[in-house]
Amino acid sequence: MTRFPSAKHLASWTGVCPGHHESAGRAKSTKVRPGNCYLKGALGLAAFGASRIKDTFLQARYRRLTSRRGQMRALVAVEHSILSTVWHMLTQDTRFHDLGGDYYTTHNPERALRRITRQANALGLTVRFEPIEAA
Structure with a gap:
């Protein structure tokens, strides 16, 4: 190595x-590179x-x-x-x-909450989050 x-x-x-082949707002070929x-x-x-x-x-x-x-x-x-x-x-x-x-949800929980809220709002629902009480 x-x-x-x-x-x-x-x-x-x-x-x-990954490649980003774009010029003047037009996307170029997205084929995988030779290798x-x-x-x-x-x-x-x-x-x-x-x-x-x-x-x-x-x-x-x-x-x-x-x-x-x-x-x-x-x-x-x-x-x-x-x-x-x-x-x-x-x-x-x-x-x-x-x-x-569960890496993506535990790594950044605020981002996961924003995503869930955005999905619920798209369905016409409101969401309220409350922490779970310890037993």
Whole structure:
């Protein structure tokens, strides 16, 4: 892994790095970059499997992105996450630690409350949050 100075360099070499190709307000091609086809294929299978395992960070990431971007783009984003995780594990000599399926709600609870409130308002409902009393 010393060949790649950062996880972004590895993702670019593999061809799973995100791109923003826009000029004068018009979106250009959104195809995946060319890269190592064998590694990209293996990452695709790993991402597909990881998105189906319950209560994991990668499944939560896949579900969040699928609603906005679609299934294929969400899979490429999960591939990027897996590759970035592998780079960090190999360069820092650490073990894998899953953040959990509830990472997005526990990491920033105010954001989760705003999202729930916005969804309820879109349905024409009002929401009032009260803390649960300790037993």
